[in-house]
Amino acid sequence: METIKITKAAELKPHPAPETLVFGKTFTDHMFLMDYHTGQGWHDPRIVPYGPLALDPSSMVFHYAQEVFEGMKAYRTPEGKVQLFRPYENARRINASCERLCIPAIPEEDFVAAVKALVQVDESWVPDQLGTSLYIRPFVFAADASLGVHASHSYIFCIICCPVGAYYPEGINPVKIYVENEDVRAVRGGTGYTKCGGNYAASIRAGERAEEQGYSQVLWLDGVERKYIEEVGAMNVLFKVDGAVITPKLTGSVLPGITRKSCLELLKSWGVPVEERLITAQELFDAAQAGKLEEAWGSGTAAVVSPIGELAWGEQKVTINGGQIGPLTQKLYDTLTGIQWGTQPDPFGWIVPVE
Ligand code: PLP
Ligand code: COI
Numbered sequence: 001m002e003t004i005k006i007t008k009a010a011e012l013k014p015h016p017a018p019e020t021l022v023f024g025k026t027f028t029d030h031m032f033l034m035d036y037h038t039g040q041g042w043h044d045p046r047i048v049p050y051g052p053l054a055l056d057p058s059s060m061v062f063h064y065a066q067e068v069f070e071g072m073k074a075y076r077t078p079e080g081k082v083q084l085f086r087p088y089e090n091a092r093r094i095n096a097s098c099e100r101l102c103i104p105a106i107p108e109e110d111f112v113a114a115v116k117a118l119v120q121v122d123e124s125w126v127p128d129q130l131g132t133s134l135y136i137r138p139f140v141f142a143a144d145a146s147l148g149v150h151a152s153h154s155y156i157f158c159i160i161c162c163p164v165g166a167y168y169p170e171g172i173n174p175v176k177i178y179v180e181n182e183d184v185r186a187v188r189g190g191t192g193y194t195k196c197g198g199n200y201a202a203s204i205r206a207g208e209r210a211e212e213q214g215y216s217q218v219l220w221l222d223g224v225e226r227k228y229i230e231e232v233g234a235m236n237v238l239f240k241v242d243g244a245v246i247t248p249k250l251t252g253s254v255l256p257g258i259t260r261k262s263c264l265e266l267l268k269s270w271g272v273p274v275e276e277r278l279i280t281a282q283e284l285f286d287a288a289q290a291g292k293l294e295e296a297w298g299s300g301t302a303a304v305v306s307p308i309g310e311l312a313w314g315e316q317k318v319t320i321n322g323g324q325i326g327p328l329t330q331k332l333y334d335t336l337t338g339i340q341w342g343t344q345p346d347p348f349g350w351i352v353p354v355e
Contacts, residue, residue: 001034001042001045001107001109001110001113001114002043002044002045003045004032004045004046004047004113004114004117005044005045005046005047006046006047006117006121007046007047007048007049008030008049008121009029009030009049009050010049012029013028013029015124015125015127015163016163018127018128018129018132018163018165019129019165021127021132021163021164021165022165023135023162023164023165023166023302024135024137024162024164025162026162026163027050027160027161027162028050028122028125028134028160028161028162028163029049029050029121029122029125030047030048030049030050030118030121030122031047031048031049031050031051031118031158031159031160031161032045032046032047032114032115032117032118032138032157032158032159033045033046033047033048033156033157033158034046034106034114034156034157035143035154035155035156035157036104036154036155036156036157037153037154038153038154041104042104042106042107042110042157045110045114047117047118047121050160053156053158055143056145058145058146058147059141059142059143059144059145060142060143060144060146060147060152061141061142061143061152063147064142064149065196065197065198065201066101066102066103066141066142066151066152067101067139067140067141067142067196067197067198068094068097068098068101068103068139068140068194068195068196068197069094069097069137069138069139069140069195069196069197070090070093070094070136070137070138070139070195071090071135071136071137071195071300071301071302072084072085072087072090072115072135072136072138072258072301073085073133073134073135073136073164073301073340074119074126074133074134074136074161074354075126075133075134075340075341075342076126076127076128076132076133076341077341077342077343078341078342078343079342080128081342081353081354082119082123082126082134082353082354083340083342083351083352083353083354084112084115084116084119084351084352084353084354085258085339085340085350085351085352086258086262086350086352087111087112087115087116087352088108088112088352089258089261090111090115090138090258091106091108091111091112092108093195093256093258094106094111094138094140094195095108096193096194097194097195097196098140100191100193100194100196101191101194101196102151103140103142103151103152103155104155106140106157111138112352114138114157114159115136115138115159116352116354116355118136118159118161119134119136119161119354120354120355122134122161123354125161125163126163127163129165131165131166131337132163132164132165133163133164133340133341134161134162134163134164135161135162135163135164135301135302136159136160136161137159137160137161137162138157138158138159139157139158139159140155140156140157140158141155141156141158142154142155143155143156164302172306172307172325172333173307173309173325174306174307174308174309174310174320174323174324174325175216175217175298175306175307175308175309176214176215176216176308176309176310176311176312177210177215177216177217177218177219177232177298177308177310177311177312178210178213178215178218178219178311178312178313179218179219179221179229179281179311179312179313179314180206180210180218180219180220180221181221181226181313181314182206183202183203183205183206184202184220184221184222184223184226185199185202185203185206185220185223185230185253186199186202186220186223186230186253186254187222187223187224187253188222188223188224188251188252188253189252190223190253192230192252192253192254192255193250193252193253193254193255193256194255195255199255200233203218203220203233206218207233215312217232217233217234217235217298218232218233219231219232219237219281219311220232220233221281222251222253223253227280227281227282228248228278228279228280228281229248229279229280229281229284230248230251230253230254231248231254231255231257232298234298234300234302234303235257235259235298235299235300235303235306236248236254236255236257236259236260236298236299236300237296237297237298237299237308238260238263238296238297238298238299239279239284239287239293239295239296240293240294240295240296240326240328240329241284241287241292241293241294242287242292242294243273243294244272244273244274244275245264245267245272245273245274245275245328246274246275246276246277246279247260247264247274247275247276247279248276248277248278248279249276249277249278250276251278257299257300258301259299259300259301259304259305259336260299262299262336262348262350263299263305263332263336264276265348266332266335266336267332269347270331272328281313284311285311285313285316285318288311288318288320289318293318293320294320294321294326294328295307295320295321295326295327295328295329296308296311296320297326297329297332304333304336304337305329305332305333305336305337307320307321307324307325307326307329308320309321309323309324310323339351
């Protein structure tokens with residue numbers, strides 16, 4: 001990548017008080033931009049003041065949603081240093097998403113260098129209160145001014161950042177989730193394993209209905225047989241059943257979450273039996289009826305490790321661990337956040353400092 005050109009904002013915005021942070025509402029002073037044109041490749045990496053983009057109304061992204069994104073965080077350690085969690089995993093995943101959407105790959109080193117450079121420029125925005133972090137949203141979209149349905153010849157790679165607290169207003173308190181029986185989010189062969197905006201567009205209706213009924217999000221079933229559990233709106237799901245942890249295997253319609261992967265690696269290192277396999281909703285509710293569904297939680301960058309206190313499926317409702325966070329969920333939360341915020345050792349080498 002060429003040298004990143006930095007243009008500082010003339011006026012800096014006031015930082016919100018950490019206790020008032022709402023997910024994804026306040027953005028930092030700068031953003032990263034880089035352009036792509038066929039024949040030229042990625043060029044003109046730059047950091048500029050945060051602000052609106054001027055785009056032709058016919059830009060392909062508006063019509064055919066040729067777009068992918070990532071979600072990652074920068075954390076402030078007790079010593080005041082800033083660090084990233086497994087950023088090369090995000091780099092690899094955005095390229096897997098790009099490949100599916102016919103978007104040119106971004107070299108992994110360039111992706112991480114761009115994230116680091118922006119976080120460095122906006123370093124003062126990385127909050128230091130317990131449970132807060134700087135959420136980083138890299139995204140790439142098709143910029144050709146054209147209504148023909150084909151791969152664009154020009155793209156923009158942009159990164160924006162926002163200081164965040166807990167994703168759910170519940171914080172670490174258990175959330176309520178219901179199994180979605182009508183809408184489906186993704187099917188094998190589609191884009192479910194990618195982080196493309198279209199997946200989220202398809203999920204909004206079910207999410208709105210769930211919220212109206214007092215649930216945080218929905219638990220998606222597979223789009224073909226509609227019986228296998230897949231994931232939640234912004235999290236993968238893991239269940240402790242009869243002493244073992246089970247989680248849906250990555251069949252192509254589930255996002256390969258980096259937090260999921262980290263949870264599985266931690267669990268294995270603790271000697272907890274782990275199974276990645278197909279799980280039907282029926283099996284889960286049967287386990288709950290038999291008193292064997294001991295814990296349930298979601299995993300995601302924004303949501304971290306989020307206990308699920310209640311699961312509903314049609315008329316059936318089950319409360320998990322008395323609606324309280326379970327001991328294994330708590331241990332995962334503590335260990336993962338300990339590594340991320342630098343209050344615990346990092347035995348797996350997951351942390352990348354921002355110098
Ligand atoms: N599943 C979906 C649909 C998501 O949007 C996310 C969030 O990124 C996840 C799972 C969790 O992925 P990760 O742990 O990489 O953030
Ligand atoms: C994340 O956890 O990073 C996500 O991208 C979830 C988001 C859709 C809010």
